[in-house]
Amino acid sequence: MLNKRQEKIILLLDDSKSWITGKEISRLMNVSDRTIRSDIDTINRYYDKPLIESNLRSGYRINQEVLVTLPIELNTVIPQTPEERCIYIIQELMFEKSEINLLDLQDQVFISGYSIDNDIKRIKKMLEPYDDIKLVRSRNYIHLEGSEQSKRQLYKELLSQETQGNFLNLNRLSSMFQDFDLLKVKKELEDVLDHYNYHVREMSMPMLMIHVGIAVERMLRYNYIETSRSIPELEEHKEYLIAKEFFKRLSKRIRIEVVDDEVKLLAMQLMGKKSVTLSNDLVNSYKKDLNVDTLVDEIIENIHNNFDIDFSKDTDLKNGLAVHLQGLIERRNKNINISNIYLQELKRKYPLVFELAIRVGEFLEQVLKTDISENELGFLALHLGAAYERYNTNSKYRAVMIYPIDQALSDFCVKKIENLFSERMDIVACVSFFEEKSIQSIKPDIILTTLQLKHNLEIPTIQISLFLNNEDESKIFQALNILDKKRFRKEFEESLVKLIEKKNFYYDLDLQTPQEVITYMCDRLEEAGYCNEDFKNSVLQREKMAATSFVYSFAVPHSLNVASIRPSISVAFLKKPIQWGDFEVKMVMLLATNEEQSNILKMFFSWLSNMINDANHFAALLETKSYEEFIAKIIE
Known part of the structure; x- marks a missing residue:
């Protein structure tokens, strides 16, 4: 048996993917050069193969060709740079541990206490923009303090830095493939697509090429995948003809065999969601009460609930997940464990994307009652990384x-x-x-x-x-500001207007006091399940502190500190204006939101400010006679 230090040497060399001198390894392991030489010899004798290569000038490196033939599981990734270590520490504190023992941390990442101290300083610098988050050190332990909302925001911003330009940049993605030029493979595919007059969306191309690249890498190693999905008419579809022609042309450039199952898999990738519609729903066959669309929606909802990231409008992700989940179930049914040779690189370079994939994997394990391997998580990470990059790119x-x-x-x-x-x-x-x-x-x-x-x-x-x-x-600058206004209007219509539902709109409400109006509106919301009685009490308490009425005949009552169960903006037009604080009020807009809708509140008050500044528009709004007329006027 190998000892722990020898296992760590294998892990370190595999993770670095390059030569490391004996002195560097000895410093990391706190032993002598001679001990390292002895450990390397022991490792190679133990496996009876030259797993670790040596060079007098360069030092040592892992022999990847030998490694893949051995039953060695390398599930831990060692962060190599100070930046990687900082992300690793933050990630551990946010998702794995409430606190970290610094002595254990030194042992995990093979660095000195001095380096750890410098990393802590860097992390504190990274956290400066967040007033609500602090890294606290107590003797040999560190922990994060801050609200869940701020931690989510930190995660999203670090995630956007990690994904930016990495998952939608084909030049960078092509560097993952060492045995062939992915960009030349792309050109071959584009020529075939042009020949068949077939269009692939620009944003879909990077993920499609990742799938093509992995397929080619697999085929170069004679590691083909079989598919049993029943699509009798697939060969009649243009996508099948494209895939077959592509592999036929590619086989003349690269040493691969054209295999029909690989052709079918690429055809299904090109078809996207259509392939799921044509074939059997394997998710449903595996778990009878679930279909692939529902499972994808639940995954996206789970990500939103846990990370406050909304992928609900990303059709590329939805289609990609639908196709991938079909393949995952098929591999599960046939007990096939697909290899992902880029797994370690994904885990080290994109740990926060991989964290997202881990959470999705945990959810899938609960729903499907099956194990999700790390290789499968790696493929999920590719989909999620590209989706998050689109999520940020779309904001520019x-x-x-x-x-x-x-x-x-x-x-x-x-x-x-x-x-x-x-x-x-x-x-x-x-x-x-x-x-x-x-x-x-x-x-x-x-x-x-x-x-x-x-x-x-x-x-x-x-x-x-x-x-x-x-x-x-x-x-x-001015042109971008005009675009901002147009975008605001679109977001306003999509986010805010949908909170004003017809069932929570009241016209000619005949009540005499603010308290009666608030009680009536809150009671209706409570009956419909939007809030509880504590919400009403909080709104009334807020009103006692200071009236929420404004000069232009309207009031905006809201809760002091009690969140609603579901977000809503309830609207009432009174039959006769009533005295509300210092002003007579005709229109009332009751806000029922919570912390997660803070962006909606900002949008609401921004709209309200603009509306008040346009006296004619606001006067017309106050003359509203119906729900439909009100909605039409607020989005004018």
Whole structure:
């Protein structure tokens, strides 16, 4: 048997994927160079194979070809850099442990107490923007203090830093594949897609290429997957013809055999959700009371509840999960454990994405009553990482830059724009001329051009100079503000208006006092399950402290400290204006929300402020005669 130190040496070398000198290993293990040499010899003799290679100049490294032939489970990932260690520590404190013993931590990540002290300083610096979160040290222990809401926000911001440009950037994704050029494989697939006049959405291409890359890597090692899904008419579909032609062409460039099951799997990837509709619902066959759509919705709801991340509108994720879950159940039924050669790299480079996958895996284990392997978690992490990158990318505006690319100052201009406005927009394409169909296919929110340009597209277009002076910056800034207003209106309609339901809208309410109005509206909400009696008492208590009426004949009563069960904005128009504090009130908007709807409250008061500043619009709102008229007027 190997001792713990020898197991750690294997883990360390596997995790580094490069040469490490004996001195470096000895410092990490707190033993002599001679002991390390002895340990390496013991490891190779124990496995009777040269698992660890040695070189007089370079030191030691793991032999990956030998490693994959041995029954060694390497489930722990060692963070290598200070940044990786900081994320590791925060992740452990947020999801695994209430506190960490620093002596144990030194042993886990193979670093000195001095390095740990520096890491703690870095973490405290990272937490400075969060007034509500603190890293507290007590002797040899550390723990995080702060509200759950702030911790979620911290997680999301760290997650966005981790995913940014990694899961939707094909150049970076291609670096994962060492045995072939993924970008050339992509070009081959694009040629076939063009030949069949078949369109793949831009945002879907990175995940599709990941699946293609993994399939090719698998086929190079003669590790094919069989599929038993019953789709008799699949061969008649264009996707099957594309997949077959693609692998046929690729086999002339790369040493792979064209296997029909692999063709079918790629065809189903191209079909996305359609393949689930055509084939048997394997989720339902595995668990009779559940179908794949319901399971995907439950996964997304679980992520929202636990991480406050809303993927409900991400159709690419929904389709990807649906296809993946079908495959997962099929592999489970046939007792196939698919390998994921990038698992360790995913765990080390993207620990927070992998954490998301772990939570989804735990949920699936509970629902499906089956074990989910780490390899399966790795594939889930790829889907979730790409989804979170889309989640953040969608919050930025997409810009197309049109300029004469051969001019010397062009790159400088683009970089300056990116430096100034990177938080609000991404330049997704740079072209040297305008071509309507091409620009439409990119779907930009804004066009920036150094040339005079007239077109018929309904896309704001800003002409700037290559020198990007103050006037140009101002024009871009103003254009982005206009886009913000349009986006606000859209978000307002999607988020706020749906909280104003017809059943909670009252017209010609004949009551005499604020207390009567509040009691009536809260009682109706309580009867419908939106809140409990404590909510009403809290609203009345808030009203005693200071009236929530405003000068323009309306009041906005709300709870002092009791959250509603379900969010709602209840609206009442009184038959006759009543005295409410210092003002006579005709319209009442009762807010029933909780901490999770803090963004909705901000949106509501922003809308209210804009509405009050437009006296004519607000006067018209007060003349509302019905629910439909009220909704129409607030979104005008």
